[in-house]
Amino acid sequence: MHNIVPAGENAILIYFGNKIDATLPEKIGNFANQLKDTLSDVVIDVIPSYTSLHVSYDLNKINFQTFFNKVETLLDQQDSGNSVVEIQTTHIPIYYGAEVGLDLERLLAEKNLDLKSFIEIHTSQAYLIYAIGFSPVFAFLGEVDQRIQIPRLATPRIKIPAGSVGIAESQTAIYPADSAGGWNIVGRTSLDLSLNNPENVDKFRVGDQVKFYSITRDEYFKNGGLL
């Protein structure tokens, strides 16, 4: 089932469902690629997110109704076909420690966990990328194990250092660059995921997966991690 609504004079929004569902990101990511391939002469940009795909198009070349019809036809074809894009898993090293995990001690106390169990829970699964946004290279990952879910901070921090890993309810994510934010910070990666390295721009893709692994304090610094 799909629902298409206009999103602006040169954009539409395609809904693939109305609640968050682990099967949707891959479907939406695949359709985004298909759309860019098939209608490459008129599609300007695509923004996949959780349950929807935002598509902007060149109104110089195609009008709303014609574009709408073409997208609908493609959606119908996709329903009957199988996707062939392989899911990529990106592995990210994280140093879990109180000096970089600003909320780690509070979280452990609240959840009645020791550090080892927390790390085991946070690193045990491959997280699905539901959306990219908020800022570049910021990937919304889910679903976080219930044992370590925790609400956002009531007052967001003015500055969270680049590389920080946070948890907010059922989601987890890495802040690629210094920014304000209200997620609970539990560790930091030694990788530079910011746009200082322009190749990071498409590091993550909706529908792909991310798996964290724990590194020691020494490894963190050896790999270029900063305090």
Next chain:
Amino acid sequence: MSFKVIKSGFLSTVQDYGRLTHGEHGMNQSGVMDEHAYAWGNHLLNNHFNDAVVEITFGGLQLEAQTDTFIAVTGADLDFKINDKSAQMWHGLQVNKGDVLSWGNPKSGVRAYLAIKEGFDTPVLFDSRSVNLREHIGSKLVKGDVLPCKEFNQATYRFIPPQYIPNYNQDIVLRILPTYQFNEFSINQRDLFFNQDYTITNANDRTGCRLSGAPISIKKERMISEGISYGCVEIATDGLPIILLKDAPSIGGYPKIGTVFSLDLAKLAQRQPNTKLRFELMNIHEAQKQRKKFNQFFEIGFNTVS
């Protein structure tokens, strides 16, 4: 071959038409806030539609020409002077090496545009020269910065019919397309939205413009985040509208009642806080017709995905 920044002013950044193909990577659109003034600036100089300009917000900028070239200043009247003498706006002008260009306090409007023959040649980052402070792409102009450009001793201008030079002191009507969750707002909520004068608040920048007025009561507080269009109007939890602009995040999770027509957003970009505005429904066919006409006149095209 360049311009040198003598005084930085309040907020001056290099912008072009924007970074249109990286929403997929979580980047916002960026680009000039007033597409009307920008398009005319480049048009007057026979430039490409996407050539980079300096967007000068509230004035205070001073530049020294290190080369001979041609410029056009459009948009807000920020008391533009060359060598301390008032200089003509909305018109191609020759500048010579050593000339000092300055902008003072706003007389009318908010943002002025300095277009230069063949554009400023600053670095292209992710397919655009637009500076995006929120996402740490480029930085605002500071004293001592050098803006590379080409040297020209000859140029032909185009002229602007006077009726296309806007008056930025009038209250405005923003035409809005019924998009996103429009149909989920009740008749009463829509009536309240369309039948009142809103006021532009101080929370008004490149990211968005927050309005004050009579709040709409809304049930749903947050929804699942979805892709954002330039100009879409979120109704925040306080029931008041926020118009999302060029530096808004690529996704967002408030209900949206519609999307403002792009050429009306150009007018909004020149309004000071406390200006009154109203919304009026527009249908998408009319919006596309008008925008297409604008694009054709200014030869605006797109690099669609490759």
